Amino acid sequence: MSGRILVVDDIEPNVRLLKAKLEAEYYDVITANNGMDAIESARQFVPDLILLDVMMPQMDGFEVCTRLKNDPRTRHIPVVMVTALDHQEDKVKGLEAGADDFLSKPIDDVALFARVRSLLRLKMVMDELRQREASGRALGAISDTMPRLDDTDTPANILILEDDERQCARLAHKLGEGYHLALCTDPREASERLDAENFDLLVVNLAARGFDGLRLCARMRSNDKGRVIPILALVNPDNREQIVRAFDIGVNDVLLRPVDANELTARVNTQLRCKHYADTLRQSLDSSFEMSVTDQLTGLHNRRFMQTRIEDALTRLERGVESASILIADVDHFKLVNDRWGHDAGDKVLQEVASRIKANMRAIDILCRYGGEEFVVVMPGSDINAAMQAAERLREAVALEPFELGSEHGTIPITISAGVTELFKGDTHETGLIRADKALYHAKSKGRNRVLSAGMNKGQLQESLG
């Protein structure tokens, strides 16, 4: 996949050379000659990747990288630092500034292009998620006040796959405290654990003699669960072919052996940060779904969810799989509760009614708040007789014990009225609800605290025997 690459270097011939090479590979290249311009270009053109020189006058690459990674507008753009520096501490400093990789000049083009392809491929998937999330935010469906993924307290789960136990232990020692490590020497065991448990990262030695680490990486990239786990591969620096292959298979990062402890930690943290970001995006879409079908006051499902469930029941009904009934319940004289004891007391009553209904219905029944003081229960598999019995049980559960409203108000008696109807072929969720609502209306006019059913025929109303 092609993409837009920003090349940043203060030495013009370097810029021109790299631009020419990248354009020969059909990338779209933009350039900058200093740190400020680089940041400006990154904001304006939002490239897919930034190749960033370290040593520049005024603002050096470390500073540029730090600023890009602290800016929500550019944070998601992968940065590869490219430099003549080859001190280990510079590398670690770059990675800690948020760089996704740090390559020393002279750059091996084949390895660079493999790296570029890999980063662009990963970004493409993340972009799709980011765009959906942005769209959810723009519509107000996703916001920072939503429940968030919070795993900052739990240490990351890392699986280390190495040749033998001594090497495993050495690597674990280099990585130090703060992680939850699982050590493996057998690729089959590693594979099983990756399937069965939840890991945040795999660190695998591709130079191992006892197994083909690349094969394991390829297998992970061939199933939905393994695909989202980042992989950091340890390779011998002279095995260029393996490095290229690793990136093309879907390994996220490569660390050259012998392993430097600080670089290991920096690269591990980079991968964990990326995974956390991806998890957060997915989670944020999922919570938006959850919240969209949840009633805020009671935590019950809302009207929207109820509709989908009635439609499901109707689909099964049309196929002749099973019958289904629905019930609408309304709290009797609810307005009086609100007027006399205030909205807080009213809210408490709704919550208590919800919890009593929930405790007395079957696990497969679906309770939703229909609006105001009305609740709907969808009862899959229940014909009208079963549904009437269930409804009567719910009515009793509410009426039996008065409601405790706290020391301020004491207890008050609360009752509900309910209308029940079986669903029939040809029904929609609207026609079903209208019938149940009619039965409810009659239950109310007959004196409340009772359950009535409505058949297909308009006039056909029947009171429960309870």
Next chain:
Amino acid sequence: MSGRILVVDDIEPNVRLLKAKLEAEYYDVITANNGMDAIESARQFVPDLILLDVMMPQMDGFEVCTRLKNDPRTRHIPVVMVTALDHQEDKVKGLEAGADDFLSKPIDDVALFARVRSLLRLKMVMDELRQREASGRALGAISDTMPRLDDTDTPANILILEDDERQCARLAHKLGEGYHLALCTDPREASERLDAENFDLLVVNLAARGFDGLRLCARMRSNDKGRVIPILALVNPDNREQIVRAFDIGVNDVLLRPVDANELTARVNTQLRCKHYADTLRQSLDSSFEMSVTDQLTGLHNRRFMQTRIEDALTRLERGVESASILIADVDHFKLVNDRWGHDAGDKVLQEVASRIKANMRAIDILCRYGGEEFVVVMPGSDINAAMQAAERLREAVALEPFELGSEHGTIPITISAGVTELFKGDTHETGLIRADKALYHAKSKGRNRVLSAGMNKGQLQESLG
């Protein structure tokens, strides 16, 4: 990226050969020797790609492909048909059965692997969307009853970029009726139109002498808008390097020249189908967001949306950008309307109140249904004085003219009471709403049809002068 590939062929040596080649490239390979097993394996192991032989006893490849593409469980898996048949009609038949490509034996490995990489890369992005959508469905936030993308009536917009006008016209002629075609001979013009208009497909001649078509494709793949438009490239069959390059850059499909009209149509339709599927997935996530912040009855924003907007206003307030106020309005004696004229009349009253408020507030104000018969208006930039004036205007707009409930009920007078408060630093949306609610309570107890404001100090309530 690696992936799981299902190889289907009734001749065992063929299966073994292809398996060996793919495994050497680190793909995870599963195999099947006949059509039924292939379908079974596809359902069970859900591979990322299927390489499907055409000529098999019992069920041939066309039938297998048709079945896979008609099954929701396997529809999304790309299928490449591989065959010794090289009749043009077989190729078209395969594409029409839903195959994503049709390759003739002997297979050129380099071209095959480029094709495989390209299909797997595209699938990876789609998988991420599909998984989010599946998760929305599982939670009931996305359902088939939701408003759907409906563009089956509008013809697809296709841009054709060819060497000269005669070639353009010839291609347009081959494609026939049913599409909306734009013909271009200049890549710069094509690029501008792709940016400015909405195209569903680009058909580009990479063998053109007048321009570098690959460069245009690369540029399209370097920006968010161009990235989602499929590209069908026309190439000379002997230019293998270009074919491989095209797939690697992000071209979706390749058609060998000279162009066969039926194959062109089949490949165009395949790309349009894929785009429609991707659009539908994105659209379905976006509508779920929209519905999650919309009140079903009034079509207004709901409580959840209101919270995000109050939080936004508070953020601007904390930064000292501007003041903000909120208002809670409640329909007076609403229960009486419901009890006397029924729920339908009640719903009509709520809708009419909403529409009168909307017509009389500023465009930047945000009206939400808070629940039951309560509405909230968020007023960015308004201090308490401006907000009180606005609130008084809204109260008047409701009270001035009685409500028309249709011939059955005639007209009834409706009024609202409202509580207004300015937001201050340190407020949350809860504290703001509690203050406004207190003012509303006093407006009610003072006789309704009036507006009161509440300051930071609890006792500080003030009636509007209206």
